[in-house]
Amino acid sequence: MSADNRFVAETTFHVRYAETDAMGIVHHASYIVWFEEGRSAYARMRGSDYASFERNGYYLTVAEVHARYLHPMRYGVQVVVRCWVSVMQSRALTFAYEVVNADAGIVCVTGESRHICTTHDGRVSLIPEPWRSWGRD
Amino acid sequence: MSADNRFVAETTFHVRYAETDAMGIVHHASYIVWFEEGRSAYARMRGSDYASFERNGYYLTVAEVHARYLHPMRYGVQVVVRCWVSVMQSRALTFAYEVVNADAGIVCVTGESRHICTTHDGRVSLIPEPWRSWGRD
Amino acid sequence: MSADNRFVAETTFHVRYAETDAMGIVHHASYIVWFEEGRSAYARMRGSDYASFERNGYYLTVAEVHARYLHPMRYGVQVVVRCWVSVMQSRALTFAYEVVNADAGIVCVTGESRHICTTHDGRVSLIPEPWRSWGRD
Amino acid sequence: MSADNRFVAETTFHVRYAETDAMGIVHHASYIVWFEEGRSAYARMRGSDYASFERNGYYLTVAEVHARYLHPMRYGVQVVVRCWVSVMQSRALTFAYEVVNADAGIVCVTGESRHICTTHDGRVSLIPEPWRSWGRD
Numbered sequence: 001m002s003a004d005n006r007f008v009a010e011t012t013f014h015v016r017y018a019e020t021d022a023m024g025i026v027h028h029a030s031y032i033v034w035f036e037e038g039r040s041a042y043a044r045m046r047g048s049d050y051a052s053f054e055r056n057g058y059y060l061t062v063a064e065v066h067a068r069y070l071h072p073m074r075y076g077v078q079v080v081v082r083c084w085v086s087v088m089q090s091r092a093l094t095f096a097y098e099v100v101n102a103d104a105g106i107v108c109v110t111g112e113s114r115h116i117c118t119t120h121d122g123r124v125s126l127i128p129e130p131w132r133s134w135g136r137d
Numbered sequence: 138m139s140a141d142n143r144f145v146a147e148t149t150f151h152v153r154y155a156e157t158d159a160m161g162i163v164h165h166a167s168y169i170v171w172f173e174e175g176r177s178a179y180a181r182m183r184g185s186d187y188a189s190f191e192r193n194g195y196y197l198t199v200a201e202v203h204a205r206y207l208h209p210m211r212y213g214v215q216v217v218v219r220c221w222v223s224v225m226q227s228r229a230l231t232f233a234y235e236v237v238n239a240d241a242g243i244v245c246v247t248g249e250s251r252h253i254c255t256t257h258d259g260r261v262s263l264i265p266e267p268w269r270s271w272g273r274d
Numbered sequence: 275m276s277a278d279n280r281f282v283a284e285t286t287f288h289v290r291y292a293e294t295d296a297m298g299i300v301h302h303a304s305y306i307v308w309f310e311e312g313r314s315a316y317a318r319m320r321g322s323d324y325a326s327f328e329r330n331g332y333y334l335t336v337a338e339v340h341a342r343y344l345h346p347m348r349y350g351v352q353v354v355v356r357c358w359v360s361v362m363q364s365r366a367l368t369f370a371y372e373v374v375n376a377d378a379g380i381v382c383v384t385g386e387s388r389h390i391c392t393t394h395d396g397r398v399s400l401i402p403e404p405w406r407s408w409g410r411d
Numbered sequence: 412m413s414a415d416n417r418f419v420a421e422t423t424f425h426v427r428y429a430e431t432d433a434m435g436i437v438h439h440a441s442y443i444v445w446f447e448e449g450r451s452a453y454a455r456m457r458g459s460d461y462a463s464f465e466r467n468g469y470y471l472t473v474a475e476v477h478a479r480y481l482h483p484m485r486y487g488v489q490v491v492v493r494c495w496v497s498v499m500q501s502r503a504l505t506f507a508y509e510v511v512n513a514d515a516g517i518v519c520v521t522g523e524s525r526h527i528c529t530t531h532d533g534r535v536s537l538i539p540e541p542w543r544s545w546g547r548d
Contacts, residue, residue, distance in 0.1 A: 013424060017451065017461070018164050018444040022157035022212050022328075028336040029155055029306040033429040036303070040428065040487070050428070051487035054296075062302040066340045075159050076451070076462035150287060154314065154324070155307040159465075165473040166443040170292040173440070177291065177350070187291070188350035191433075199439040203477045213314070213325035292438050296431035296486050303429055349433050 003096070006084040007134070011041035012102065015077050025072035031109045032065060035097045038083035039113070042095070048130050058125060060115040063092070067111035071101070078102040088135020091124050092116050140233070143221040144271070148178035149239065152214050162209035168246045169202060172234045175220035176250075179232070185267050195262060197252040200229070204248035208238070215239040225272020228261050229253050277370070280358040281408070285315035286376065289351050299346035305383045306339060309371045312357035313387070316369070322404050332399060334389040337366070341385035345375070352376040362409020365398050366390050414507070417495040418545070422452035423513065426488050436483035442520045443476060446508045449494035450524075453506070459541050469536060471526040474503070478522035482512070489513040499546020502535050503527050 019030040043050045053060065073079065080100040087094035092114060099109040117127040126132070156167040180187045190197065210216065217237040224231035229251060236246040254264045263269070293304040317324045327334065347353065354374040361368035366388060373383040391401045400406070430441040454461045464471065484490065491511040498505035503525060510520040528538045537543070 014448075014451065014455075016444060016448050017158055018166055018447060020159035021154055022159070022161045023333060023335075024159045024161075027155050028339060029303050029310070032303040032306055033427060036429060037425075037427050040425065044425075044487075049487055051485070059297060061297075061346075062343050064340075064342050065302060066338075068338050069336050072335075074462070076455075076460055151311075151314065151318075153307060153311050155310060160470060160472075165476060166440050166447070169440040169443055170290060173292060174288075174290050177288065181288075181350075186350055188348070196434060198434075198483075199480050201477075201479050202439060203475075205475050206473050209472075211325070213318075213323055291432055292440055294433035295428055296433070296435045298433045298435075301429050 003082070003084045006086075007046070008082050008084045009038065009042035009045045011038055011081050011083075013079055015073055015075050015079055017075050020075050025074055028067070028069060031067055031069070031099055031111070034079065034081050034099060035065070035067070035083070035095070035111055035113055038081035038097050039095045041081070042083045042085075043131075046130070046134060053131065056128065057120055058128065059118050059120060061118050062113060063116050064114040065111065066113070067109055069109050071106060071108040073099075073101055073108050085134050086112065088127075088132070090126055090132075093127065093135065140219065140221045143223075144183070145219050145221045146175065146179035146182045148175055148218050148220075150216055152210055152212050152216055154212050157212050162211055165204070165206060168204055168206075168236055168248070171216065171218050171236060172202070172204070172220070172232070172248055172250055175218035175234050176232045178218070179220045179222075180268075183267070183271060190268065193265065194256055195265065196255050196257060198255050199250060200253050201251040202248065203250070204246055206246050208243060208245040210236075210238055210245050222271050223249065225264075225269070227263055227269075230264065230272065277356070277358045280360075281320070282356050282358045283312065283316035283319045285312055285355050285357075287353055289347055289349050289353055291349050294349050299348055302341070302343060305341055305343070305373055305385070308353065308355050308373060309339070309341070309357070309369070309385055309387055312355035312371050313369045315355070316357045316359075317405075320404070320408060327405065330402065331394055332402065333392050333394060335392050336387060337390050338388040339385065340387070341383055343383050345380060345382040347373075347375055347382050359408050360386065362401075362406070364400055364406075367401065367409065414493065414495045417497075418457070419493050419495045420449065420453035420456045422449055422492050422494075424490055426484055426486050426490055428486050431486050436485055439478070439480060442478055442480075442510055442522070445490065445492050445510060446476070446478070446494070446506070446522055446524055449492035449508050450506045452492070453494045453496075454542075457541070457545060464542065467539065468531055469539065470529050470531065472529050473524055474527050475525040476522065477524070478520055480520050482517060482519040484510075484512055484519050496545050497523065499538075499543070501537055501543075504538065504546065
């Protein structure tokens with residue numbers, strides 16, 4: 001789960017009001033959406049975004065997601081999502097995440113998501129380059 | 138805007154926690170999603186659901202949406218969404234909505250949405266039957 | 275994780291269009307919201323809803339969530355969320371979930387969420403009755 | 412509705428995958444959330460963010476929202492939300508919005524939202540400074 005020696009993408013934004021709930025804090029499902037935005041940013045920074053991955057005939061289907069909530073976050077706070085590839089296999093990969101309250105400098109949520117590479121007709125496929133190479137650093 | 142002599146579909150559900158915000162009330166964008174679920178229920182009750190409308194090659198593109206917020210709603214309350222066709226034209230139609238707090242018996246939000254019928258390649262199209270006929274009652 | 279001999283709450287609704295994504299299927303974060311609606315329904319069926327739990331001075335903070343995606347779901351399909359208490363401790367509990375495509379009769383997503391009972395000022399608290407007793411069947 | 416001579420706040424982000432729907436485009440309710448993020452950015456740029464507005468005892472309740480959808484947007488596109496105050500009254504104000512596809516340089520959605528200033532116990536209130544002054548340019 002450690003990001004040591006990995007390429008780590010960081011993306012920054014403010015907590016939106018719509019992402020809070022009646023407890024006055026960010027709703028726990030919002031972080032799952034932020035994880036996804038974290039891996040979108042990862043692909044953009046690597047130079048091969050997910051939109052082109054899809055246009056080339058592939059999907060990265062979500063097989064599993066896991067989140068641990070350590071500290072709450074509130075509206076307006078600046079968020080940093082840190083995302084890296086923690087496991088790369090030929091047909092599946094796992095992204096790991098840290099969601100940081102940038103104002104307070106603390107990690108609030110951690111998580112992972114596992115994905116299967118498929119073609120648009122649903123068959124499991126080898127992960128194409130350059131995505132495949134992302135497991136090699 | 139009145140529902141007089143119109144077929145009115147009612148759909149009932151509870152406010153979800155995720156639909157609230159840090160003010161402790163339902164977030165205003167949640168009602169836009171409920172309007173959509175109201176027109177989904179309308180089509181199901183009419184016997185020709187929107188999933189089959191799409192499978193037949195059409196989309197009902199949202200051109201405009203308008204909501205007026207009269208009273209707040211809270212988590213757990215039972216909601217009734219009332220939906221009817223207020224304007225039917227050959228290529229466009231307007232749905233109208235009332236969102237009712239069923240526990241308190243009051244109308245909390247009203248709105249309308251205007252839609253254009255298109256084919257999947259984006260061309261404006263005549264609204265097919267039986268949808269077209271829904272303007273005739 | 276098995277629901278054997280447990281009280282299982284079932285709640286039924288249709289997939290909303292807003293819950294789908296550009297892959298044409300239900301977005302994976304939507305299931306996290308459905309899990310929450312599953313445990314809301316659980317509490318309502320047990321006769322002590324979460325709204326009154328909060329009014330009595332408590333929160334059930336989400337500490338962890340985990341979902342496994344087995345089969346995709348699409349707009350308009352009828353969903354059943356099955357929810358039960360899998361672990362009950364004095365200050366924490368775990369709910370387990372199965373999300374079923376009721377039209378096809380298959381389990382599409384499974385998951386769990388772990389929660390800590392706190393007072394509104396954030397201190398960890400004993401889970402009050404009758405919630406506490408839900409671990410005894 | 413024109414932004415002539417007004418202070419206009421611009422905020423930029425990418426379309427998130429979760430914000431799309433099964434038509435392959437951004438879901439129409441997502442823009443309502445972006446409008447809100449547009450006015451959050453407006454307040455931040457003006458030097459008095461909405462979080463402190465709330466901490467000072469006020470809410471800006473949404474009374475009405477209206478959106479016109481001119482062109483669809485897709486996952487990954489860079490979005491600019493332009494937001495300005497179009498009407499300022501003593502107890503109410505109206506924000507106007509343009510949502511621009513920054514890659515294509517076209518306005519995709521326009522809208523307005525009307526808000527009432529209240530105290531936390533729900534009474535209508537004068538809009539406090541410096542928010543009040545935002546109608547004077």
